[in-house]
Amino acid sequence: DAGITQSPRHKVTETGTPVTLRCHQTENHRYMYWYRQDPGHGLRLIHYSYGVKDTDKGEVSDGYSVSRSKTEDFLLTLESATSSQTSVYFCAISDPTDLQETQYFGPGTRLLVL
Amino acid sequence: SQQGEEDPQALSIQEGENATMNCSYKTSINNLQWYRQNSGRGLVHLILIRSNEREKHSGRLRVTLDTSKKSSSLLITASRAADTASYFCATDPPGTASKLTFGTGTRLQVTL
Numbered sequence: 001d002a003g004i005t006q007s008p009r010h011k012v013t014e015t016g017t018p019v020t021l022r023c024h025q026t027e028n029h030r031y032m033y034w035y036r037q038d039p040g041h042g043l044r045l046i047h048y049s050y051g052v053k054d055t056d057k058g059e060v061s062d063g064y065s066v067s068r069s070k071t072e073d074f075l076l077t078l079e080s081a082t083s084s085q086t087s088v089y090f091c092a093i094s095d096p097t098d099l100q101e102t103q104y105f106g107p108g109t110r111l112l113v114l
Numbered sequence: 115s116q117q118g119e120e121d122p123q124a125l126s127i128q129e130g131e132n133a134t135m136n137c138s139y140k141t142s143i144n145n146l147q148w149y150r151q152n153s154g155r156g157l158v159h160l161i162l163i164r165s166n167e168r169e170k171h172s173g174r175l176r177v178t179l180d181t182s183k184k185s186s187s188l189l190i191t192a193s194r195a196a197d198t199a200s201y202f203c204a205t206d207p208p209g210t211a212s213k214l215t216f217g218t219g220t221r222l223q224v225t226l
Contacts, residue, residue, distance in 0.1 A: 004156075031212055042202060043157070043216040058213070090156055094212055101145065101206065103214060105156030 003027045004106035006091050012112045019078040021109050023091030025071075031094045032074040033103065034058075034066060036087040043090065049074055081113045119217050120203060126223040133190045135220040137203030138183075144206045146179055147214065148188050151200045160188075160201075193224045 003026035013019050023032060030051055035043040035058075045058030047066040055066050063085060067075045078085055091106040121136045137146070145164045149157040163170045163179045163186065170177045176189040190197055200221045204214040 033213075035216075040218060042218040045213060045215070048213060059215075092157075096212060100159070100162050101147070101212060102159040102162070103157075103204075105158070107156050108154075 004091060004093060004104060006089075006106040006109045008109060009107065010110045012114065013081050014114050015082055016080050019081050019111065019113075021076045021089055021091075021111070023074045023076070023106055025074075025093050027093060027095075027104070028071060029093040029095045029104075030071070031096060032068065033092040033094075034064070034074065034076045035090045035092065036060065036085075037090060037108075038087050046076065046089075081111075083113050085111065086113045087111060120201070120220040122220060123218070124221040124223070126225065127193055129193060129195055129224055129226050131193055133193050133197070133222055133224070135188045135201050135222070137186045137188070137217055139186075139203070139205045139215075139217075140184065141205075141207050143181070144208055146177075146186050147204045147206070148175075148177060148186075149202045149204060149216075151202065151219070153199070157202065190222075193222075195224050195226055198222060198224045 005024045007022045033048045034046040037043050044060045046064050047058050049055045049068045065077045089109045092103040094103045119138050127133050145162050147162045148160045151157045161172045161177050163177045174191045179186045200219045202219045203217045
């Protein structure tokens with residue numbers, strides 16, 4: 001998985017609790033992304049980052065926030081989890097100098113909100 | 115909203131046969147990529163085709179792009195059981211700076 005780890009890999013939480021998912025990379029890639037994957041929807045972009053402290057919203061950002069204080073770490077926070085946020089979350093990285101514009105994906109985090 | 119829609123949603127073939135998946139998208143693009151996802155895993159990049167290209171090959175993969183119809187196809191020749199996976203197209207519209215929009219995927223099952 002191209003030097004990308006996600007933690008935790010599985011989490012069960014209750015509605016209304018805060019949740020933070022971590023993405024860690026060892027590739028020194030500048031761009032990082034958070035997606036959620038749900039049946040029938042493919043992957044949808046939540047937030048992305050073009051560099052340290054440089055983040056922006058994606059297609060489905062409501063209810064999520066992110067932070068990137070170091071190149072290697074990109075955190076996704078659900079401030080108050082809801083059942084609609086039950087999903088599989090993927091982190092991805094890319095290098096803007098890559099002519100193939102490849103995104104490399106982490107193994108995913110399965111989140112269940114009860 | 116989804117930029118790409120794959121067709122069919124599911125495809126079942128026998129080993130040795132060819133598999134063709136199609137992707138349609140809505141807006142103009144810089145490039146189109148195809149990714150594979152094995153069950154329970156992250157996506158893996160397969161191939162990129164730029165908007166000024168019509169066809170591209172990589173091993174047993176052949177990708178075509180028709181920008182006038184806003185569609186692409188992925189052909190896997192001589193399929194193997196190991197090709198069983200979901201396949202997604204992803205587009206990179208102009209002005210989106212490396213943000214990809216993924217389709218809903220085609221689930222391919224290759225049986226022995």
